[in-house]
Amino acid sequence: MDQKWILVILVFCQKMTSGAGEDKTVKEGQLVEINCALQEKGSLVIWFRLLDTSGMEFIASFSNNGMPKYVTNSFSKTFSESRIQQDVLILRSFNTISDSGVYNCASLKGNELKFGIATRLVMEKVEVAVDKASQATNLNICTTATPCVCNKQGETSPQMFCTPIILGPLAGGCGLLLLLLIITAVYCNQIRTRRCPHHYKRKPRVEAPGKQMMTNRHV
Template identity: 55%
Template structure:
């Protein structure tokens, strides 16, 4: 039978089997995978094939009952190991999700009848994407702290004298005392000035009233006149 017709028959029958369900196997990238497929009856030749998710049906190879490879139109893929095919196992050396994802099975042809073995679907493991967020920058509203250094005055360095704290205190207290004295002087001047203005505006408050003399003294004064 022509190989194209064989492929068409395989596709038609194979998709009927797929409708009833197939065993799925999730595989990590680069992992080694053993695919088992044993026909239900005795056979002289078994045909291995796969239907890939990206490129459709692909003929793998045909083997005899003893595991020896039959004459194939194309050489066996370097990613496939057939050393255990006599035990009905075909091995993928290094699984690639883009290259090897799909459905694998085997079939035999007896009396113009195709009989399929176990169907296995290989699915590549999904990569877990880790998203990282940039850290939030919180602007500080605190005012910068001011550090004040202690007052250091250059005084006499002779031993036995008082420490430099006393000259510092006199330097600080001297201007304060002078300022307080100046404020007190200004207050006194202001009070005197206000009192002077008050006497000028209201002179009747400061006039002396004439004294009332007794009648006897008044008569005596009149006699002297």
């Protein structure tokens, strides 16, 4: 390889790794115009690109009047030189895997290289469209669900008031009935054990008719 090509590659790589240039967001399959914007042209204009996947790659070289000096075999399929005199290289169809990277050109004037502004081709991020109808349905499902209500510490539930109000009278009524039952049982027991005089009064003895007649005879 000629020394001047080695020099071009080394200087180009140094310039690309320094972060100089501008980013250009493109879509898959899009035609892309890459502007090099050389300030001064020499006897030769050389195009390179530093790909994200395969590294450094020579594209083509042109004379200062736009005539091709040397191009790769796949140049005509990948690029167009219709605006090369305007320092614009056209990428026919952008491919994310094979075309993502930094593009630049350099003007060779004597032993001096002057680079244009580098351009980095970046794949445009495609946002996934969300169906608004399904999103609204999911939102309604989430919002209409019965929430779990938990009593916070320090808060009093209405059920705590209702329970004593209902159970209190019931407990009092049961207690009153039990007390009446006990009193009735004690009272009845006293009545049974009490001896009333009319219950134990001696009745007159009835004698047999035969004995009564004998008594009358003696008289």
